[in-house]
Amino acid sequence: MTDKPGIVITGASGRMGQMLIRTVLDSDKARLVGVVERAGHDWVGQDIGAAMGGAAIGVTVTDDALEAFSKAQAVIDFTAPEATLEFAALAAQARAVHVIGTTGMSEAQIARLEPAARHAVIVRAGNMSLGVNLLVQLTKKVAAALDEDFDIEVIEAHHHHKVDAPSGTALMLGEAAAEGRGVTLADVSDSGRDGITGARKRGDIGFSAIRGGDIVGEHDVLFAAAGERIVLRHMATDRAIFARGALKAALWGQGKDPGQYDMMDVLGL
Ligand SMILES: NC(=O)C1=CN([C@@H]2O[C@H](COP(=O)(O)OP(=O)(O)OC[C@H]3O[C@@H](n4cnc5c(N)ncnc54)[C@H](O)[C@@H]3O)[C@@H](O)[C@H]2O)C=CC1
Numbered sequence: 013m014t015d016k017p018g019i020v021i022t023g024a025s026g027r028m029g030q031m032l033i034r035t036v037l038d039s040d041k042a043r044l045v046g047v048v049e050r051a052g053h054d055w056v057g058q059d060i061g062a063a064m065g066g067a068a069i070g071v072t073v074t075d076d077a078l079e080a081f082s083k084a085q086a087v088i089d090f091t092a093p094e095a096t097l098e099f100a101a102l103a104a105q106a107r108a109v110h111v112i113g114t115t116g117m118s119e120a121q122i123a124r125l126e127p128a129a130r131h132a133v134i135v136r137a138g139n140m141s142l143g144v145n146l147l148v149q150l151t152k153k154v155a156a157a158l159d160e161d162f163d164i165e166v167i168e169a170h171h172h173h174k175v176d177a178p179s180g181t182a183l184m185l186g187e188a189a190a191e192g193r194g195v196t197l198a199d200v201s202d203s204g205r206d207g208i209t210g211a212r213k214r215g216d217i218g219f220s221a222i223r224g225g226d227i228v229g230e231h232d233v234l235f236a237a238a239g240e241r242i243v244l245r246h247m248a249t250d251r252a253i254f255a256r257g258a259l260k261a262a263l264w265g266q267g268k269d270p271g272q273y274d275m276m277d278v279l280g281l
Pocket residue numbers: 022023024025026027028029048049050051053090091092095112113114115116137138139140141180254
């Protein structure tokens with residue numbers, strides 16, 4: 013027997029799924045006890061080590077999430093919004109910590125996590141890296157120090173497979189800028205400019221999204237005024253930063269009271 017928390021990774025074949033599996037296997041603080049993929053995927057029924065092109069490791073990919081979660085102390089989930097909602101209910105049933113990296117969830121979908129959070133710990137963040145979470149704090153500070161003479165724009169770039177925009181990180185940065193300024197993001201958000209949009213409205217927080225190639229994730233927060241500009245920037249070059257943060261969250265959540273938390277709680281920022 014070991015007291016290292018057992019971890020299940022969902023979305024096993026995904027870009028983040030594979031990175032998370034490697035991160036847990038390399039860790040001396042956690043054990044990989046299960047991996048989940050969607051029903052019908054080629055990898056279901058295969059050993060995950062072999063499916064990822066290496067040696068077998070004795071963990072079989074399953075599409076039975078509840079069965080996998082019932083053996084785990086934590087589930088790390090970077091998949092898609094509706095899958096994440098289903099996993100939240102099952103992780104709560106298994107009383108496993110649910111670490112959610114999935115982005116693109118609507119406000120209505122986020123609200124649907126609440127019943128699960130009454131029974132289990134949920135840690136959710138649009139970006140699990142230390143660097144971005146620090147950038148969020150810096151953004152809040154700079155926005156609080158400047159007035160609306162400074163136009164705030166969040167510019168993000170990601171690989172061409174990404175399906176949601178603005179990115180989860182861009183939204184975190186926009187929220188932080190709005191909070192620093194003492195406004196509600198929904199009231200000032202301006203995304204998806206196209207055509208004759210009219211001049212920029214004073215006080216708006218703008219979003220622009222670039223999609224191309226294999227860009228892991230880049231975020232700028234631009235504060236632009238007459239005669240000067242400040243740019244706060246984070247550049248991710250390796251998905252390992254997200255996986256390390258997610259594993260840290262899974263370990264941090266052990267023994268915590270049920271509820272919803274984020275990476276600020278985990279990192280103590
Ligand atoms: N919070 C963070 O730090 C980060 C968040 N992300 C987010 O993570 C999510 C996944 O990103 P990628 O790995 O690049 O995408 P991906 O498309 O490579 O992987 C998604 C995986 O989820 C699986 N999946 C979908 N529905 C499923 C279901 N019902 N059951 C089991 N598996 C299911 C897919 O088959 C696929 O393997 C996105 O929302 C992305 O924005 C990505 C990187 C960092």
